[in-house]
Amino acid sequence: MNDSTIAAVATPVGAGGIGIIKISGQNSLPIASRIFRGSHSSISNLEDKDSIDISSFKSHHLYHGYIVDPENSRVVDEVLLAVMLAPHSYTREDVVEIQAHSGPVVLRFILDLVLKCGATIAGPGEFTKRAYINGRIDLTQAEAVIDIINARTNKSLEIATTLIKGELQLCIERISDYLFNFLAEINAAIDFPEDVEEIINVDRITRVLQNNIINTIKELIGQYDNGHILRDGIKLVIVGKPNVGKSSLMNCLIKKERSIVTAVPGTTRDLIEESFSLRGMPIIIADTAGLHDTDDPVEVIGINKAKDYIDCSDLILFIIDAGSILTHEDHEIFKIINTKNSILVINKSDLFSDRHEVNTPDSWEKMPRVEISALYNMGLDGLKDLIVRISLGENSFDPRAVIIPGLRHKLILDQCLISLCLAVDGFNSGSPLELIAIDIQEAIALLGEITGRSANNDVIDQIFSRFCIGK
Ligand SMILES: Nc1nc2c(ncn2[C@@H]2O[C@H](COP(=O)(O)OP(=O)(O)O)[C@@H](O)[C@H]2O)c(=O)[nH]1
């Protein structure tokens, strides 16, 4: 257990109703006692230099009072104070939360008082890291905390909630328990080779490995493959030559006037990024500067940014103008996006009352296409359907599936699968038990990296570095 006491502002910076300063560690009560005066002491007594002992406060109760600077007895703010005694707290340590008014100055002032009284400032994710180190949660649950904070849709929240309840952990622990038992049997058989037949039932172990364990791991990997988009979302980028309606489409999709739309080519010079939710799928979308040859240095920067963005996006909306024939610029853009997942969006279809086909080269046929009018909001549903269908792929996600592992978990499960398949092959081909034991040990160690049971410090530090301060 860490013997330092940490503190941080736990709520976002800015003006608001309530701002919380969180203190955790063995000194959190003595520290809070030095700066808190309960409202039962009358206001005139607030300046009383004697601090009150809040260790008599009941755990999980709120107390009304004032924060007072112990150096000059000045009242800093009126607050509510919550004490959560170990082990029944977020970190499993003594925790005090000071609910003050939320303003950057007042919160900073109170935090400084707490630090002066002996706390150290908490690093990013340090409260959650303590919850992990003190055994309240495993790594999958700690990661779920970040997922909950970052959730941009109801579905991604639901996926994160499943993990924070520990369902992935439970599933992994259950598999590990089986493997520990098998390993014990195998080791006993290695130690007593003359009794192998009595100690170990190879048929049963291979059957359970194959039917239960390997299949469960494959299912988890499949759940990631099919469902992770719902949690992680996709990156969309709108590209096209100037004036085809990129900014108009962006505004239609995010349902607000974010990008400036004008009839003047080259209006959008920088890259504009927004996020929105499409049928439960979180989407980050970028409107880009029109791609064309130009000497304008600002446009050139914007065009280069657009090209970089194309490289790291999942899906491209390539817009052309139904009202004009294709130009050299359209063909050049096709060359840039040729290898990427793209949808051909034929905009300004309102300019034609009759049905007409836009003539495009054969090589463009591989792109699914959709006709829209961003100006009149026509065809948008068809485009949205296409985006969802292409993003989720052929195997549409089974909404009953509850546990969706994260990428880190999935990569470890891939390795674990290899070790377990080697173990099964080993049993089937009569390999020495010593070799099979190594594969099973490897699988157990890998599963431990998921829950944290055998994760190394670098992995743990890397996970907690993704947190914000105060969590
Ligand atoms: N008729 C018609 N005009 C459109 C449509 N979409 C955009 N425009 C017009 O085309 C011009 C350029 O639009 P804008 O969104 O700024 O294009 P961008 O340069 O590709 O971002 C503006 O005058 C828009 O009003 C559409 O669907 N139909």
Ligand SMILES: [Mg+2]
């Ligand atoms: Mg634009």
